[in-house]
Amino acid sequence: xxxVQSPQAVILREGEDAVINCSSSKALYSVHWYRQKxxxxxxxxxxxLKGGEQKGHDKISASFNEKKQQSSLYLTASQLSYSGTYxxxxxxxxxxxxxxxxxxxxxLQVIP
Amino acid sequence: NAGVMQNPRHLVRxxxxxxxxxCSPMKGHSHVYWYRQLPEEGLKFMVYLQKENIIDxxxxxxxxxxxxxxxxxxxxxxIQQVVRGDSAAYFCASSSxxxxxxxxxxxxxxxxxxL
Numbered sequence: 001x002x003x004v005q006s007p008q009a010v011i012l013r014e015g016e017d018a019v020i021n022c023s024s025s026k027a028l029y030s031v032h033w034y035r036q037k038x039x040x041x042x043x044x045x046x047x048x049l050k051g052g053e054q055k056g057h058d059k060i061s062a063s064f065n066e067k068k069q070q071s072s073l074y075l076t077a078s079q080l081s082y083s084g085t086y087x088x089x090x091x092x093x094x095x096x097x098x099x100x101x102x103x104x105x106x107x108l109q110v111i112p
Numbered sequence: 113n114a115g116v117m118q119n120p121r122h123l124v125r126x127x128x129x130x131x132x133x134x135c136s137p138m139k140g141h142s143h144v145y146w147y148r149q150l151p152e153e154g155l156k157f158m159v160y161l162q163k164e165n166i167i168d169x170x171x172x173x174x175x176x177x178x179x180x181x182x183x184x185x186x187x188x189x190x191i192q193q194v195v196r197g198d199s200a201a202y203f204c205a206s207s208s209x210x211x212x213x214x215x216x217x218x219x220x221x222x223x224x225x226x227l
Contacts, residue, residue, distance in 0.1 A: 002154070032216075041116075041203065041218040042155065087154055097167060097210035098145075102155040
């Protein structure tokens with residue numbers, strides 16, 4: 001089942017912070033975050049696993065709340081290069097193989 | 113170290129023609145995933161292949177669509193008798209293993225336009 005992302009779109013000024021949420025109606029095993037710029041391939045940001053810790057690099061971090069079946073992506077002190085569409089992808093179990101179901105995306109625009 | 117390669121980048125077909133999309137995974141990767149992305153929408157899983165095997169094709173339309181990943185050469189997504197609704201961006205991704213902790217690396221996509 002497709003995860004739900006919110007907000008659908010957000011406009012930030014450089015230096016502002018943003019939070020993007022990803023929710024599922026089913027218990028999750030992992031959450032994948034990607035960023036896609038217009039006309040380009042999605043670029044991997046991070047994977048969060050059930051029972052794992054909050055992850056991050058540079059000014060982008062994420063958390064995974066297993067009880068709420070929700071993940072949040074935090075962008076702090078946003079830069080122009082952060083503009084793009086952010087997708088979360090979810091997996092329901094660890095068995096077998098990867099099968100990621102992606103949300104509809106959150107469009108982020110950072111303006112000067 | 114070359115990333116995932118897809119060709120062609122843009123493909124125009126008339127209704128009823130065949131479309132062949134190619135994907136060369138990253139070096140050392142033997143797992144390939146195909147996704148379809150309609151304008152302003154997310155990525156929809158189509159099929160997961162390992163070398164010479166289709167593991168999961170639950171996202172593939174039952175008719176006109178097929179995929180393969182031969183022992184030698186790229187993975188091919190084939191769409192027969194294309195219709196306007198097939199117009200979309202088709203992305204492939206590859207990974208070195210199938211475990212959930214592994215990363216899928218995406219190619220630049222093939223944008224199919226059906227006239």
